[in-house]
Each structure stands twice: as C-alpha cells, then as structure tokens.
Amino acid sequence: MSRFRIYPTIEQRLALLEQCKHARYMWNLALEQWSMWKREKGPAPGYHVQSRQLTEARAAFAWLRAGSQTVQQQALRDFELAVRSFYSGTHAPPSWRKAGRNEGFRIVGRQASRVVKLSGKWAAALVPKVGWVRFRSSRTVPDAKSYRITCDPAGRWHIAFAAIPLPIAGPGNGVVVGVDRGVAVSAALSTGELLACPQLSEPEQQRLKCLQRRLARCRAGSNRRLRVKAAIAKLRARARDRRRDWIEKTSTRLARDYDVIRVEDLRVPQMTRRPRSKPAAVPGRYARNGRRAKAGLNRGILTSGWGQLVARLEHKAPGRVEKVDPAYTSQTCSLCGSCASENRESQSIFRCRACGHESNADVNAAINIAAGRAVSARRETPPRVSLKREPQLTTSP
Numbered sequence: 001m002s003r004f005r006i007y008p009t010i011e012q013r014l015a016l017l018e019q020c021k022h023a024r025y026m027w028n029l030a031l032e033q034w035s036m037w038k039r040e041k042g043p044a045p046g047y048h049v050q051s052r053q054l055t056e057a058r059a060a061f062a063w064l065r066a067g068s069q070t071v072q073q074q075a076l077r078d079f080e081l082a083v084r085s086f087y088s089g090t091h092a093p094p095s096w097r098k099a100g101r102n103e104g105f106r107i108v109g110r111q112a113s114r115v116v117k118l119s120g121k122w123a124a125a126l127v128p129k130v131g132w133v134r135f136r137s138s139r140t141v142p143d144a145k146s147y148r149i150t151c152d153p154a155g156r157w158h159i160a161f162a163a164i165p166l167p168i169a170g171p172g173n174g175v176v177v178g179v180d181r182g183v184a185v186s187a188a189l190s191t192g193e194l195l196a197c198p199q200l201s202e203p204e205q206q207r208l209k210c211l212q213r214r215l216a217r218c219r220a221g222s223n224r225r226l227r228v229k230a231a232i233a234k235l236r237a238r239a240r241d242r243r244r245d246w247i248e249k250t251s252t253r254l255a256r257d258y259d260v261i262r263v264e265d266l267r268v269p270q271m272t273r274r275p276r277s278k279p280a281a282v283p284g285r286y287a288r289n290g291r292r293a294k295a296g297l298n299r300g301i302l303t304s305g306w307g308q309l310v311a312r313l314e315h316k317a318p319g320r321v322e323k324v325d326p327a328y329t330s331q332t333c334s335l336c337g338s339c340a341s342e343n344r345e346s347q348s349i350f351r352c353r354a355c356g357h358e359s360n361a362d363v364n365a366a367i368n369i370a371a372g373r374a375v376s377a378r379r380e381t382p383p384r385v386s387l388k389r390e391p392q393l394t395t396s397p
Contacts, residue, residue: 002142003160006125006135006149015130016149016157022067023105024097026054026075031094034083047080068128074106104150112146112161125159135159153233168255168316177258178370179309180329180362181266183300184347187250187309188362190370195250197304198242200235208235239303247305251312255320261313262369265323268307272298324369333357334367 008016030050037044045053054072058065064072085091107128114126123137127149142163151157178190186197200208211232218225254261275294313321330350332339338354345351350361 002139002144002163002165003158004123004135004137004141006133006157006159008130008133008157012130012133013157016127016133016151017103018066019068019071019105019127019129019149020103020151021099022064023071023075024099024102026072027079027094027097030076030079031096034079034094047076050076066129070107070109070111070128071105074108078106101153103152104148106146106148108146112144115141117141133159152237153229154237155230155233156237165315167318168252170255170259170317170320171257173259175258176260176262176370177254178324178366178368179254179261179263180366180369181264181304181306181309182362183297183304185362186246186304188360188366190363190366192360192363194360194362197246199303200239204235204238208232211235243303243305244308247308247312251309251316254313255317258320260320260322261317262322262324262372263310263313264326264329264369266306266326268301272301322372324372326369329368330361330365332364332368334359334364334371 033050034044051073054069054076058069058072079094082091082094086093111126111128115123116132117123117137118134121137122134123141124132124134125147127133142161142165144161144163146162148160148162149157150160176190180188182188185194187195189195211228215225215228215232218228275291310321328339331341331343333343333350333352333355335357336352336355338352340353343350343352344361346361348361349358350364351358
C-alpha cells in the first residue's frame with residue numbers, strides 16, 4: 001500500500017467530504033440490514049441484492065444520485081468483504097462508521113488509473129464527481145487497479161494505491177537476529193542494540209494533558225469543543241507519524257541486514273484488553289489502581305508498535321520471519337540456560353544465579369529468541385523439538 005498526501009482545494013474538500021458521507025451512509029445501511037437478520041426471516045441481503053436496491057434508491061432520491069455510483073457500490077463491496085472475513089474467523093464483526101472518525105471511500109476500475117504526473121514533485125488523480133486532485137509524489141506512483149482516499153481526524157487527506165511492493169532481498173550471509181519487544185525499550189536486538197520508538201516530548205505531553213482537561217470542560221456541540229478536538233487530533237497525528245516512520249525504517253533495516261528475523265509470538269490484541277474485575281480487601285481499590293495500571297501498560301504497548309513492527313517485517317521479508325514461544329525467555333540465562341525468576345532483578349538488569357552472568361535483561365531475552373529456545377518452568381528443552389512420534393519397528397510373532 002503506497003500512500004501519498006493530497007492537497008485539495010476548498011471546493012474539492014467539500015466534494016470529498018460529500019463522497020465520504022455517501023460511502024458511510026451505504027456502509028451503515030448495509031450494517032443495519034445485516035444486524036436485523038434473524039433465522040426465521042431467511043438470509044440477510046447480499047451485495048447483488050443491495051446493488052439492485054441502490055439502483056432503485058438512486059432513481060428515487062436526487063441527493064443520492066448526485067454522488068458517485070462507484071463510491072456507493074464499493075462501500076457495499078467492502079461491507080460484504082468485512083462480513084465474509086468475520087465469518088471466516090480472521091476479523092472482528094463490522095462496526096458502525098462515524099463522521100469525523102471514519103472518513104474515506106474507494107475507487108476501482110478504469111477510474112483508478114487516471115493519474116498524471118505534473119512535475120517532479122506533484123501528480124494528480126481524477127476523482128469522480130470531484131475533479132483532478134493534486135498529491136505530493138514523494139516516490140514513484142505504482143500502477144494500481146484501485147485506490148482509497150481518506151481523511152484523518154487531524155484534517156489531512158491521503159490517497160493510498162492498492163499495490164503490493166516488492167519484498168526486500170536479504171544479504172545472504174545466514175545471520176540470525178532476535179528481537180525482544182518491550183515498553184521501556186521498544187525493540188532490543190540480540191546484537192546488543194536497543195531501539196526506542198519516538199513519542200511525544202515532555203512539553204507536547206503536557207499540552208496534550210491540558211487539552212484533554214479543557215475538552216472535558218467544553219460544552220457539547222460548541223465551536224470551542226471543535227477547536228480543542230482538532231488540536232488534540234494534531235498532537236496524536238504527530239505521534240502516530242513518528243511511530244509509523246520509526247517502524248518503516250526499522251523494519252527495512254532489519255530486512256536488509258539479516259537473513260532470519262526471530263520475534264516473540266505475542267498476541268497483542270489479547271494483551272491490550274481491559275482487565276477483569278477482581279475482589280479486593282478494600283472495595284473499589286482494585287477498580288481504581290488496577291485498571292489505571294493496566295491502562296498505562298496497554299498504552300505503552302500500543303505506542304511501541306509491537307504488532308505493526310512484526311506485520312511490516314512479514315511484508316518486507318516474507319518467509320524470513322520466525323515466531324518463537326516467549327515463555328521464560330526473559331528469565332533464562334543466555335549463557336548457561338538456567339531458568340529462575342530471580343535472575344531478572346529489574347527491568348534492565350539480568351544476573352544469573354547459577355553462573356553469575358550479567359547483562360541487559362532485554363538483550364539477554366533477545367539472544368534467547370535468536371536461539372529459538374522454548375523454555376519450560378522445570379527445565380530447558382532443545383529448540384524446535386518436533387512433537388511428531390517416530391515410527392516404531394514392530395516384529396511379527
């Protein structure tokens with residue numbers, strides 16, 4: 001997916017928002033039909049039935065006929081794909097799209113290929129019902145059969161072409177690297193390198209906190225509330241851009257420098273869920289302190305980009321990314337293999353109780369990951385032990 005920043009005029013921005021409104025309306029209407037499905041009523045209407053209903057609705061309503069039929073049909077196709085992914089068990093059920101948060105639409109077919117080069121730094125795409133919209137061609141524009149135009153909460157418009165980039169070739173030296181992901185250290189390599197994902201600075205964090213407090217005091221629907229929300233969205237977009245830039249550069253460097261990249265097999269969505277309520281000695285103490293601590297941990301995991309880093313590595317180095325069982329990798333000595341919870345004294349200090357080996361805790365875990373070790377609570381097991389039973393030779397009586 002190649003994404004570029006587009007700069008529409010005021011008239012084009014209003015027309016793009018109108019197309020986003022039509023796409024969001026068709027999605028929510030299809031979701032309403034799907035959510036009202038009952039077993040005794042028969043199957044919910046699919047794309048072909050909804051497409052015929054769209055033709056009848058466009059003939060009846062002028063405001064719907066003023067929009068692009070391609071945008072409206074693709075919204076129905078996207079919903080059908082979301083429902084199919086949900087039934088296959090790979091994605092969550094489709095949810096409602098909201099104004100200001102889910103702004104975007106997709107163009108496919110011949111209309112997606114109407115892209116011209118204006119200069120060395122600028123290009124333009126012909127968007128139906130909008131016209132030629134300029135975008136910044138910071139790199140080569142790929143030949144794609146579809147693209148998607150989106151608007152983030154900060155008010156920035158982007159165009160993303162659906163093109164699969166070529167994978168990055170490895171160096172061919174057979175070097176294996178382990179990557180340990182954490183909160184204090186975003187990524188620790190088995191080579192001893194510690195990588196930190198850039199975040200907001202202290203003044204920016206203080207400003208974000210002040211804006212969030214100011215937002216709580218604003219009246220709902222007021223212009224002041226809209227201005228404060230826009231300022232918060234700009235700060236969050238700045239942090240998101242820094243994190244995305246760090247992930248792209250880090251994943252590209254790892255894919256170029258190492259042939260095999262081993263990471264922990266972590267289930268990030270399950271790790272960042274809200275905690276369950278637990279009984280406490282003092283009523284309400286766990287609800288306040290426990291949830292606050294868990295919320296801080298979830299925020300640290302998400303801001304470090306655990307899932308996005310591995311996803312980009314799998315895109316750029318397909319077949320060269322291996323996932324290792326993370327059990328006890330941070331408590332096992334990479335030198336002698338001794339496993340004990342006392343080995344890790346703190347977040348950054350690892351000192352083996354058996355051999356006295358001392359090193360950085362994250363680097364020690366990354367070395368274990370690079371070795372592909374799966375450690376049980378009782379003893380160390382050889383890496384990558386096959387669980388298949390060997391055939392036994394039997395002698396006939």
